Amino acid sequence: MRQTSVADDVTRAAVELFAAQGYANTSVQQIVEAAGVTKGAMYHYFESKDDLLFGIYDRLLAMQKRRMDDIVARGGAVDDVLRAVCIDVMETSIASLQEGTVFFRSAHMLSAPRQQEVTRRRREYNDEFAALLERGQSEGLYRTDIPRSVLIAHFFSDTHYLPQWYSPEGPEDATLVAEQLTDLFLRSIRA
Amino acid sequence: MRQTSVADDVTRAAVELFAAQGYANTSVQQIVEAAGVTKGAMYHYFESKDDLLFGIYDRLLAMQKRRMDDIVARGGAVDDVLRAVCIDVMETSIASLQEGTVFFRSAHMLSAPRQQEVTRRRREYNDEFAALLERGQSEGLYRTDIPRSVLIAHFFSDTHYLPQWYSPEGPEDATLVAEQLTDLFLRSIRA
DNA sequence: ATCGACATACCGCGCGGTCGGTCGGCCGCG
DNA sequence: CGCGGCCGACCGACCGCGCGGTATGTCGAT
Numbered sequence: 165m166r167q168t169s170v171a172d173d174v175t176r177a178a179v180e181l182f183a184a185q186g187y188a189n190t191s192v193q194q195i196v197e198a199a200g201v202t203k204g205a206m207y208h209y210f211e212s213k214d215d216l217l218f219g220i221y222d223r224l225l226a227m228q229k230r231r232m233d234d235i236v237a238r239g240g241a242v243d244d245v246l247r248a249v250c251i252d253v254m255e256t257s258i259a260s261l262q263e264g265t266v267f268f269r270s271a272h273m274l275s276a277p278r279q280q281e282v283t284r285r286r287r288e289y290n291d292e293f294a295a296l297l298e299r300g301q302s303e304g305l306y307r308t309d310i311p312r313s314v315l316i317a318h319f320f321s322d323t324h325y326l327p328q329w330y331s332p333e334g335p336e337d338a339t340l341v342a343e344q345l346t347d348l349f350l351r352s353i354r355a
Numbered sequence: 356m357r358q359t360s361v362a363d364d365v366t367r368a369a370v371e372l373f374a375a376q377g378y379a380n381t382s383v384q385q386i387v388e389a390a391g392v393t394k395g396a397m398y399h400y401f402e403s404k405d406d407l408l409f410g411i412y413d414r415l416l417a418m419q420k421r422r423m424d425d426i427v428a429r430g431g432a433v434d435d436v437l438r439a440v441c442i443d444v445m446e447t448s449i450a451s452l453q454e455g456t457v458f459f460r461s462a463h464m465l466s467a468p469r470q471q472e473v474t475r476r477r478r479e480y481n482d483e484f485a486a487l488l489e490r491g492q493s494e495g496l497y498r499t500d501i502p503r504s505v506l507i508a509h510f511f512s513d514t515h516y517l518p519q520w521y522s523p524e525g526p527e528d529a530t531l532v533a534e535q536l537t538d539l540f541l542r543s544i545r546a
Numbered sequence: 547a548t549c550g551a552c553a554t555a556c557c558g559c560g561c562g563g564t565c566g567g568t569c570g571g572c573c574g575c576g
Numbered sequence: 577c578g579c580g581g582c583c584g585a586c587c588g589a590c591c592g593c594g595c596g597g598t599a600t601g602t603c604g605a606t
Contacts, residue, residue: 170586186463188379192562203563204587213562268519269460272377310535311527317520318513318539325512328459329504336502344501348509352543361552383596394597395553404596553602559595568587575579 171209173199175223178216183262183327187217187270217270218278224263225285231256232292242300249296250319250349254342257323264327290316297353307355319349362400364390366414369407374453374518378408378461408461409469415454416476422447423483433491440487441510441540445533448514455518481507488544498546510540 177199181190192213196206210216235248257264271282294316300306306315322345330341368390372381383404387397401407426439448455462473485507491497497506513536521532 186379188377189464191560193560202587204565205585207563208584208586269463272460273380310539313520314527314532314535315539317516318536320520321512321516322509324519325508325515328515329508329511336505341505344505345509348501348506348543352539382594384594393553396551398597399550399552548606550605551603553600555598555600557596557598561593561595562591564591565589566587569585571583571585573580573582576577 170199170201170205174201174206174209174216175219179220179262179266182217182220182270183265187266187273214273214275214278217266218274218282220263220266221271221274221278221282224260224267225282225289228253228256229285229289232289236292236296242296242303243305246296246300247346247350249293250346251342253323254326254345255338257326258330258332258338258342261327261330261332264323268324268327290320293319304355306353315353318352322349361390361392361396365392365397365400365407366410370411370453370457373408373411373461374456378457378464405464405466405469408457409465409473411454411457412462412465412469412473415451415458416473416480419444419447420476420480423480427483427487433487433494434496437487437491438537438541440484441537442533444514445517445536446529448517449521449523449529449533452518452521452523455514459515459518481511484510495546497544506544509543513540 174195178190178195181195181198192203192206195216196203199206206216210219231252232249235252236245239245271279274282294312297306297312297315301308301312330336332338365386369381369386372386372389383394383397386407387394390397397407401410422443423440426443427436430436462470465473485503488497488503488506492499492503521527523529
């Protein structure tokens with residue numbers, strides 16, 4: 165029993181179609197047909213196609229932020245916290261492959277103000293991660309001979325690339341891959 | 356003195372515009388205006404907008420393949436060859452930031468047969484890299500406790516992500532960053 | 547005379563978005 | 577309890593625009 169299944173159904177269909185054929189190649193007509201609703205119903209809940217796309221970004225960003233906040237709030241040794249954060253973001257990236265595909269491919273299709281909003285929230289997320297790294301560096305755990313921005317980019321590159329190669333049907337287990345990628349990252353930044 | 360500057364001018368303008376606003380958001384009209392030619396001239400050299408996009412892929416793929424072939428052909432110790440390959444692909448990725456942006460963002464806008472062609476050639480490239488890794492593993496240089504496909508994905512993730520964060524106007528030197536990213540990768544895969 | 551290299555006006559299509567209308571349920575009132 | 581009216585949820589035919597692509601013409605070189 166959903167409150168309004170229409171908005172959810174439409175969003176789900178949109179994620180699938182955007183991931184499969186791209187935002188620009190997907191017509192609103194296709195989306196509403198896939199969701200089993202009409203155009204009128206969709207435009208009752210969303211202001212525009214752009215609005216629909218932004219909703220996908222909003223949900224993903226909110227979830228990731230919340231998860232990182234939770235882990236950091238639990239506290240503990242920097243090394244443990246960082247490891248937990250890395251594994252978690254890898255796992256959730258794997259769990260949201262379609263959303264990830266849309267996220268990294270269609271950002272430039274958003275209206276300018278919404279692009280800025282997305283950028284702003286991604287920067288927040290980035291800064292929280294950077295702070296963690298910095299703490300580790302000041303404790304002498306992580307190397308300082310490479311700019312922190314490069315270390316951060318090196319990490320996020322893996323989460324970005326996941327939708328491009330990881331297949332749920334493939335042989336690799338999600339949790340295992342998350343641990344392996346985290347291990348590769350942490351080993352490379354150790355002092 | 357170019358043979359036909361028109362095709363080159365159009366391609367250059369297309370790369371810039373596609374990178375800045377995306378393939379779907381860029382009209383043929385915009386491209387020809389930016390290139391200082393007319394639509395008729397463009398359609399004299401290109402069959403379609405899709406053709407134009409594929410040209411970008413074709414050039415980039417051909418260049419990367421050739422460069423890797425050259426380095427591998429020069430021979431030497433596996434470790435040196437792999438390091439040289441990594442640094443070179445990082446450097447050329449930085450030198451082709453705009454092409455890279457288009458490459459990773461607009462693949463799904465190509466017609467189906469051309470997508471397959473791109474996939475095929477990327478796989479060739481991938482396999483050549485994998486062979487190098489495998490040689491290193493059989494010599495005991497690189498770890499084998501993580502699937503090779505994960506190691507490869509971990510490497511290519513950096514080249515994919517570069518257009519998203521690296522700025523030529525930024526403080527980081529291109530060659531230096533290429534070396535740093537290569538160093539991070541090689542350290543993480545060492546046995 | 548021929549032909550390649552363009553120029554330009556034009557076309558049809560498919561898109562995102564709209565708008566007048568329908569319908570069911572619920573609330574106040576007598 | 578019945579009834580009028582109102583409102584939110586939804587329908588679907590329709591619109592205008594901008595797009596990719598084309599057809600016909602021009603012109604200079606060979």
